[in-house]
Amino acid sequence: MVRITLKDGSQREYPRGTTILQMVEDISGKLARKSLVARFNERLVDLGTPVNEDGRLEILTFDDEEGQEVYRHTSTHIMAQAVKRLFPDTGLAIGPPIEKGFYYDFDSSHTFTPDDFAQIEREMQRIIESDYPVVRREISREEALKLFREKGEPYKVELIEALPEGETISIYQQGEFIDLCAGPHLPSTGRVKAFKLMSLAGAYWRGDERNKMLQRIYGTSFPQKALLDDYLYKVEEAKKRDHRRLGKELDLFVVLDEGPGFPFFLPKGMIIRNELERFWREEHARAGYQEIRTPVILNRGLWERSGHWDHYRENMYFTVIDDEDYAVKPMNCPGGMLVYKQHLHSYRELPLRMAEMGLVHRHEKSGVLHGLMRVRAFTQDDAHIFMLPSQITDEIKGVIDLVNKFYALFGFSYHVELSTKPEKAMGSDEIWEKATAALQQALEEKGMNYKINEGDGAFYGPKIDFHLRDSLDRTWQCGTIQLDFQMPELFDLTYVGEDGERHRPVMIHRVIYGSIERFIGILTEHFGGAFPTWLAPVQVRIIPITERQHDYARTLEERFRAAGVRVEADLRSEKVGYKIRDGQMQRIPYLLVVGDKEVEAGTVAVRKRREGDLGPRPVEEFLAHITSEIASRAIN
């Protein structure tokens, strides 16, 4: 007998060799139907695994992250099986589960198009209805190589060859289909209930652009049709919050054919932008920053000195002035270095925090441009902090605090990554380790959760990145803190120390918004265009019911404007319902309906975005309310 301890602490005994599935059926029929995979003694295993030792058993369902992964993993095997049946000469690369579904990379003489989806889905349905058991088998390396060579699966052979010595090699079989796979999997193909193929993409083998491009098919699956429908509905809803769509609908910004990757900001978008900058200037002054502005075009010698000429050239734009080479700045730092060098600095001045709303241009590959999120010209809310080595940790912690303060104001949640030395880097390993350790220490002391992103640092130093999510849950890097020992060296920056000698300062590059453009993109999606009142391009719209109230509306408009409120009166010859609808669609925070009653009483009927009609309020009262809401930069 084996003794099994369940999650709730209860214990049961079963004959040696009883499978987990048999145990679950014994425990609860309901749980058995929902069970997808199990964790036995902290290892994920198939439900069909026979148990030969005592241990802790946990049954996982679709409510568990691992349960979802296994569900999608089996789903992608089903897709691969269907594709193999329909297009037998297709080679299999890899097919993992991902956050909201799964994909499989194929190498096929057939070029897949979305028109193939229906056919593949039909075949998948057949495989599901056949309810093939999914059977695990562990085999030797030689056996595995032989099997996949015979099957003509070169990618699988390459994967096996890359597996470390002594690694267990397992294969999973369902019907005629066999795949190299660590597992675990669902017990049978019939467990997959609702699925849909979503999209198609090219993807390089092993993620390396020097390798062959494979064809990737994305799909998703759920244990119930209703969950799938719900997911698809949410995706559609999220698309309505797309900043490119809202930017157009709300007249905020636009990217035109005449300037791919070079966004235009329209009057309403400029209001948001200027409000963000105003807030930024207030907070930076408070945090002890000075503001500078450096030129957009600077000569070749500067970029050679900074290392950009050698390390960043493919992303830069160039021009020639009076037969001399110049470059359009892709970063603000070299200009900032020159500003520092305008004076001899004392240790007493440090840390010196110099901020710059710097417009940079970078040549991005055409395929990566994306609305405001990924553009070729953007404004970084940059700052360079020059400091003593002893000030590093405190300064980094100060920047982290500032980032937290900004993001909290907008109600963002975000995740943090620490990026280490890339292949193409300047400076010794020792310096990199020192810099990386300093960043790590600051994160630890702040108690921040973070993940390490190997080899993803800037060429001059490691960095802490802050990532925000867009409406479709894609993440974008916004804030970043980069520690740099290189630039001070290259530009021979010095300060005079207590000892009267010259010393080398250390530098931080940092941004909070990241790029104003990207940040506005994220903001637009985050709020679905319904910006908090302090950011809203139009804060109040006055809606007279008939022409009789036009004078009153105009008086109110003037009064609000004088109080610093962004207001407009809708004097069009339309019915209230029409004007309300229009105001709501423009996401205006407050619509003030004024009819004869309001004129009589000197009130406004307040309609608040989301909350609807709040009834009449004295003008004074409303004005006091909205001005304080704006001044406090409240999120509502």
Next chain:
RNA sequence: GCCGGCGUGGCUCAGUGGUAGAGCAGUCGAUUCGUAAUCGACAGGUCGUCAGUUCGAAUCUGACCGUCGGCUCCA
């Protein structure tokens, strides 16, 4: 840059080889209305660009440009 999809009035889209359409938005007129679309009229497009096939191309073919989803790369 690479793979696949898409490109028709300002916007959303219909139109698969035979004289370019609708709704919304716009303009003009009527309407003066109490919380998400009042009615009518008018105006607006060399169908992304350039080649090619054809008696004839929005429609078929190719290249290029842009865009969307990914990959690689990045704020």
